Amino acid sequence: MTPEENEKKSGGHRKRKEMPDLWMQCTSCNKLVYKPKFEEMQNVCPECNYHFEISSTERIDSLLDECTFEEHFTELYPLDPLDFVAVRSYEDRLKGAQEFTKLSDACVVGTGKMDGLPVVFGVSDSRFLRGSMGSVVGEKIRRGIDLARELSQPFIFVSGSGGGARMDEGVLSLMQMAKTSVALAELDRCGGLFISVLTNPTMGGCMASFAALGDVIFAEPGALIGFAGPTVIKETIKSEIPDGFQSSEFQLEHGFVDRIINRGELRSSLVQVMRLLGCDQAA
Amino acid sequence: MAKASSSHRLDFEAPIIELEKKIEELRTFAESTEVDLSGQIEKLVTKCDEKKRAIFNSLTPWQKIQLARHPQRPLTSDIVTAIVADFIELHGDKSFRDDPAILCGLGRIDEQRVLLVGHRKGKDTAEKVSCHFGSPHPEGYKKAMLKMKLADKFGVPIVTFINTPGAYPGIGAEERGQAFVIARNLMDMATLKVPIVCVVIGEGGSGGALGIGIGNRILMLEHSYYSVISPEGCAAILWKSAEYKEQAANILKLTAEDLSSFGIIDEIIPEPLGGAHRDPPLVFERLKEAILRNIRELSGLSGDELVKDRYDKFCKMGEFEKRLKETVDS
Numbered sequence: 001m002t003p004e005e006n007e008k009k010s011g012g013h014r015k016r017k018e019m020p021d022l023w024m025q026c027t028s029c030n031k032l033v034y035k036p037k038f039e040e041m042q043n044v045c046p047e048c049n050y051h052f053e054i055s056s057t058e059r060i061d062s063l064l065d066e067c068t069f070e071e072h073f074t075e076l077y078p079l080d081p082l083d084f085v086a087v088r089s090y091e092d093r094l095k096g097a098q099e100f101t102k103l104s105d106a107c108v109v110g111t112g113k114m115d116g117l118p119v120v121f122g123v124s125d126s127r128f129l130r131g132s133m134g135s136v137v138g139e140k141i142r143r144g145i146d147l148a149r150e151l152s153q154p155f156i157f158v159s160g161s162g163g164g165a166r167m168d169e170g171v172l173s174l175m176q177m178a179k180t181s182v183a184l185a186e187l188d189r190c191g192g193l194f195i196s197v198l199t200n201p202t203m204g205g206c207m208a209s210f211a212a213l214g215d216v217i218f219a220e221p222g223a224l225i226g227f228a229g230p231t232v233i234k235e236t237i238k239s240e241i242p243d244g245f246q247s248s249e250f251q252l253e254h255g256f257v258d259r260i261i262n263r264g265e266l267r268s269s270l271v272q273v274m275r276l277l278g279c280d281q282a283a
Numbered sequence: 284m285a286k287a288s289s290s291h292r293l294d295f296e297a298p299i300i301e302l303e304k305k306i307e308e309l310r311t312f313a314e315s316t317e318v319d320l321s322g323q324i325e326k327l328v329t330k331c332d333e334k335k336r337a338i339f340n341s342l343t344p345w346q347k348i349q350l351a352r353h354p355q356r357p358l359t360s361d362i363v364t365a366i367v368a369d370f371i372e373l374h375g376d377k378s379f380r381d382d383p384a385i386l387c388g389l390g391r392i393d394e395q396r397v398l399l400v401g402h403r404k405g406k407d408t409a410e411k412v413s414c415h416f417g418s419p420h421p422e423g424y425k426k427a428m429l430k431m432k433l434a435d436k437f438g439v440p441i442v443t444f445i446n447t448p449g450a451y452p453g454i455g456a457e458e459r460g461q462a463f464v465i466a467r468n469l470m471d472m473a474t475l476k477v478p479i480v481c482v483v484i485g486e487g488g489s490g491g492a493l494g495i496g497i498g499n500r501i502l503m504l505e506h507s508y509y510s511v512i513s514p515e516g517c518a519a520i521l522w523k524s525a526e527y528k529e530q531a532a533n534i535l536k537l538t539a540e541d542l543s544s545f546g547i548i549d550e551i552i553p554e555p556l557g558g559a560h561r562d563p564p565l566v567f568e569r570l571k572e573a574i575l576r577n578i579r580e581l582s583g584l585s586g587d588e589l590v591k592d593r594y595d596k597f598c599k600m601g602e603f604e605k606r607l608k609e610t611v612d613s
Contacts, residue, residue, distance in 0.1 A: 135601030175600040181469035212466035227462035228452030
């Protein structure tokens with residue numbers, strides 16, 4: 001897959017039409033927006049507040065204190081345990097995604113500081129096979145959770161996965177839902193804090209496991225959050241889906257997320273909650 | 284969502300059913316005319332057995348899926364009726380409504396007290412519709428968890444029967460937090476201090492199956508399947524057409540043997556030749572034996588050890604490469 005194809009597929013920045021010089025058109029509201037302002041707002045449209053996807057590196061820069069993030073578990077690389085070959089082979093798709101993102105797989109986990117507070121932090125990267133969870137993603141999250149437990153530090157994970165459990169690793173991906181959830185049960189038993197941040201989109205197997213299990217759940221505005229994809233639901237119920245269905249706002253209204261938070265305020269809100277829960281008083 | 288086959292006779296079963304019909308005809312003829320045809324009948328019976336063995340020893344993944352969905356395959360309710368004495372069904376999530384797509388209740392298998400939780404597909408059309416063909420809503424998963432916590436409180440081992448094409452994908456299900464409720468079940472099942480034995484008896488459809496699947500032991504009937512996505516769903520994504528479901532079934536590695544080779548399941552329970560629907564009593568007997576044996580084996584563990592056992596079990600799952608640091612850096 002060429003980077004262009006990959007970008008198109010992952011939905012990375014597809015909604016942002018580039019224009020020469022300092023202006024660009026937001027593909028959500030179609031208005032012309034001032035590019036430096038858009039960038040200052042971390043890929044958020046200043047006109048309509050649409051939150052465009054950002055990479056794992058951008059997310060780390062946005063949330064963690066400068067130069068404090070140290071990535072862990074970098075030795076883990078995906079395999080192709082099913083010899084999964086369809087229209088294109090999994091091996092091929094993996095290689096393409098690795099070359100394009102320079103990542104080994106679809107998430108990054110490590111340690112760092114947030115306004116001086118030590119945390120174990122993870123983020124999925126939706127440019128890598130739609131942020132889907134296979135064995136490596138599940139294992140990195142599991143190890144991150146266990147590390148947070150051992151260090152008595154909060155675990156913060158920013159999810160973004162349209163793919164859910166990765167089909168190419170079959171039932172092994174499904175079992176990562178179980179793996180991350182049993183690890184969170186253990187963290188919970190030990191009194192550890194997990195804050196889950198949902199970004200556009202968080203669906204399927206990721207949403208039906210770790211992403212839903214935060215002691216506190218934040219969501220960025222306008223994210224698609226749910227279990228079954230809108231297409232599957234439409235086919236099942238044989239009728240149209242209401243506007244705003246499965247959005248962050250929908251989930252807030254139905255009582256499944258604690259708060260919707262703009263990208264620019266995410267870091268301060270995370271810090272506020274951690275301090276109010278006494279994370280700054282830990283040994 | 285996958286639909287069960289409307290015909291009671293699968294294509295690859297046809298030669299067997301033909302032979303069986305012939306045998307039956309000969310028997311009837313022999314009885315009515317008092318002509319001795321025992322030699323011929325015996326020959327045909329042998330031929331039929333050979334045919335069965337030939338077909339059933341080399342089933343394709345798709346054929347196994349057809350068996351897993353066979354309309355006459357024993358369902359959760361059949362198994363409960365056959366092997367559980369003193370059964371008392373317990374309804375409701377005490378919050379929203381009773382979802383019939385999950386059956387819960389207390390009972391005994393021989394002397395062993397158990398809580399049974401299983402997907403219910405429904406026997407007749409009305410029941411099938413009310414159960415959404417075995418696809419639970421969030422309140423079904425909540426009901427299951429509530430009853431499992433009851434069992435936990437009173438030290439009663441839990442047995443779950445997994446048989447669902449998947450959790451229901453609909454407006455109400457999403458409004459009531461399908462993903463959040465399933466996730467909560469995965470986490471809460473991990474904390475229970477009683478033995479949990481899960482048996483996939485037909486379809487192990489993705490998160491909807493896993494939602495009652497966090498056990499100390501996971502068993503599968505020989506021709507059941509367990510998958511991250513249905514073959515139809517996989518085909519629709521990869522080939523843009525559900526017509527490619529057979530190919531999808533092949534690549535998804537979803538048979539009991541596959542799962543055993545990945546170290547995900549603990550035991551395959553053999554089915555009678557021809558599939559579970561050909562001899563349900565034998566299936567019930569084997570299920571009962573396997574369930575009791577597994578509960579017995581787990582009964583020596585303390586509550587904390589059972590929790591630790593589940594943690595260790597699921598944390599081991601997955602396949603990846605560990606590269607040396609030097610290789611990573613270069």
